[in-house]
Amino acid sequence: MAKATITFEDINITVTVPAGTRVIEVSEKVGSAITYGCREGDCGTCLMKITDGWNNLSEPSVLEDKILRENMAGKHNRLACQAQLLTGHISVKPA
Amino acid sequence: MNRIVLESPDGVPVAVPLSERVHWVGAFDPHLRTFDIILKTANGTSYNAYVVRGSEGVAVIDTVKEGFADVFFARLESVADYAEIKVIVLNHLEPDHTGALPELMRRAPGAQLYISQKAQSMLKGLLKQENLHFTPVVTGDTVSLGDRSLQFLHTPYLHWPDTQCTYLPEEAMLFSGDVFGCHFCDDRLFNDRAGDFRFSFEYYYAHIMRPFKEYVLRALELIEPLPLKLIAPTHGPILRDRPDRYIQRYRQLSSPALHSEISPQQKTLLIFYISSYGNTRRMAEAIYQGALQVDDVRVSLYDLEGGEVAPFVDLIEEADGLILGTPTINGDAVKPIWDLLSSLTVVNLKNKLGGVFGSYGWTGEGVRLVEDRLRGLKLRVPIPGLRVKLIPTDDEILECKAFGLELAQELMGLREAKMINFADLA
Numbered sequence: 001m002a003k004a005t006i007t008f009e010d011i012n013i014t015v016t017v018p019a020g021t022r023v024i025e026v027s028e029k030v031g032s033a034i035t036y037g038c039r040e041g042d043c044g045t046c047l048m049k050i051t052d053g054w055n056n057l058s059e060p061s062v063l064e065d066k067i068l069r070e071n072m073a074g075k076h077n078r079l080a081c082q083a084q085l086l087t088g089h090i091s092v093k094p095a
Numbered sequence: 096m097n098r099i100v101l102e103s104p105d106g107v108p109v110a111v112p113l114s115e116r117v118h119w120v121g122a123f124d125p126h127l128r129t130f131d132i133i134l135k136t137a138n139g140t141s142y143n144a145y146v147v148r149g150s151e152g153v154a155v156i157d158t159v160k161e162g163f164a165d166v167f168f169a170r171l172e173s174v175a176d177y178a179e180i181k182v183i184v185l186n187h188l189e190p191d192h193t194g195a196l197p198e199l200m201r202r203a204p205g206a207q208l209y210i211s212q213k214a215q216s217m218l219k220g221l222l223k224q225e226n227l228h229f230t231p232v233v234t235g236d237t238v239s240l241g242d243r244s245l246q247f248l249h250t251p252y253l254h255w256p257d258t259q260c261t262y263l264p265e266e267a268m269l270f271s272g273d274v275f276g277c278h279f280c281d282d283r284l285f286n287d288r289a290g291d292f293r294f295s296f297e298y299y300y301a302h303i304m305r306p307f308k309e310y311v312l313r314a315l316e317l318i319e320p321l322p323l324k325l326i327a328p329t330h331g332p333i334l335r336d337r338p339d340r341y342i343q344r345y346r347q348l349s350s351p352a353l354h355s356e357i358s359p360q361q362k363t364l365l366i367f368y369i370s371s372y373g374n375t376r377r378m379a380e381a382i383y384q385g386a387l388q389v390d391d392v393r394v395s396l397y398d399l400e401g402g403e404v405a406p407f408v409d410l411i412e413e414a415d416g417l418i419l420g421t422p423t424i425n426g427d428a429v430k431p432i433w434d435l436l437s438s439l440t441v442v443n444l445k446n447k448l449g450g451v452f453g454s455y456g457w458t459g460e461g462v463r464l465v466e467d468r469l470r471g472l473k474l475r476v477p478i479p480g481l482r483v484k485l486i487p488t489d490d491e492i493l494e495c496k497a498f499g500l501e502l503a504q505e506l507m508g509l510r511e512a513k514m515i516n517f518a519d520l521a
Binding site: 010011012013014015016017018021026030031032033035070071072094 | 471512513514516
């Protein structure tokens with residue numbers, strides 16, 4: 001099975017996950033400070049900063065893109081409830 | 096002293112001048128006692144709205160709560176025709192300021208609505224109308240009314256994401272929305288005439304603005320350089336006598352109360368516990384001993400039974416880490432813990448370190464429930480909570496010390512990087 005690794009910089013924990021796992025499925029279990037509101041890409045609460053490997057994430061959906069724009073998010077910011085880990089290594093921290 | 100005229104001789108509400116070109120067109124709600132569930136007021140509140148007249152049109156800044164629309168429209172009509180209204184500004188979209196908006200837009204169809212960028216989705220949620228026409232604005236955007244102009248200041252989270260202030264440079268007036276406001280109803284209207292509203296001003300800040308101190312300080316960077324003769328908030332007295340004092344007070348209230356004795360490289364870790372038979376207390380003491388082993392961590396241990404919530408909230412606001420100890424009774428953490436946790440919404444906890452422990456008799460759900468709550472309050476909880484069945488053994492006391500040590504190391508960034516496999520996560 002294809003794998004990806006994600007490092008949560010705020011707690012210095014790296015997790016190896018099956019490709020396609022969403023960040024939300026991992027971050028709460030390991031105790032990262034990324035926090036969630038609606039959990040379905042509508043509220044923007046779980047905005048996170050991708051510090052490395054942003055090309056290794058799934059592309060933002062139309063919905064996520066809209067919420068990112070409404071929140072005036074930077075180029076390397078994503079919603080943790082939407083972004084899927086596809087390949088390679090990704091580093092994130094709460095926005 | 097001249098009385099402020101609020102009504103015409105035949106009892107119709109009229110606008111109150113702040114200057115030749117600026118009028119107050121708000122409403123009083125003297126019998127309100129609870130605002131938004133969370134705030135008390137001993138003498139009601141006011142919903143302040145304003146009209147600015149320029150050589151090329153009129154602007155209405157904010158409206159009032161829906162039930163007070165008639166008074167607002169009567170006051171507005173005393174100084175402007177609807178056809179003259181070119182601009183409507185909403186500094187904040189909460190219903191107590193937007194209640195009269197749909198009717199105002201219907202009566203003044205030639206007006207353009209200006210709101211902050213972040214207000215767009217809220218406006219749709221509030222008005223439930225498609226095809227709304229509005230202009231989103233950011234800091235630096237201006238609207239001309241001819242010989243008067245409005246400048247927008249983006250001041251988010253004071254106290255909603257959408258909030259902004261509007262500055263009228265030709266009169267040195269700031270329409271500040273809820274910032275610098277308070278729930279205080281006084282028909283003498285101005286701060287140099289109204290009764291003593293200092294308590295209300297402080298209370299309003301403590302409950303509405305305090306969670307957003309960081310944003311208050313950012314907003315003050317925009318507001319402080321402005322020449323100001325008057326601040327016109329949406330609640331409470333209009334601040335025309337030494338308005339700078341209120342700005343200074345906001346800066347004071349948003350800065351740490353007492354300078355902490357710790358040096359910049361040190362961090363503070365607070366341990367709060369409550370214990371019925373002394374078991375959770377023994378755990379707390381061991382965790383405290385463990386945390387003490389790490390240099391530059393200033394650890395404090397508090398029994399919740401020995402204090403009141405408010406000063407503990409003050410402590411937590413300025414701490415770097417927070418560890419809570421609770422027994423489990425009837426499948427839940429105990430009430431003093433929840434009382435503390437439910438009082439923390441007035442402070443910013445984002446990214447503080449959190450940890451939970453406790454002794455239990457049957458099933459021990461309390462620790463997990465409090466961990467979830469800490470995450471909900473935006474703390475990071477990187478180390479799973481520690482639970483001990485009934486009386487801790489010597490080995491379990493050692494585990495508690497290790498738990499305290501690990502949390503203190505985590506706080507100082509000394510914990511080694513950890514690799515985990517997804518399948519091993521609980």
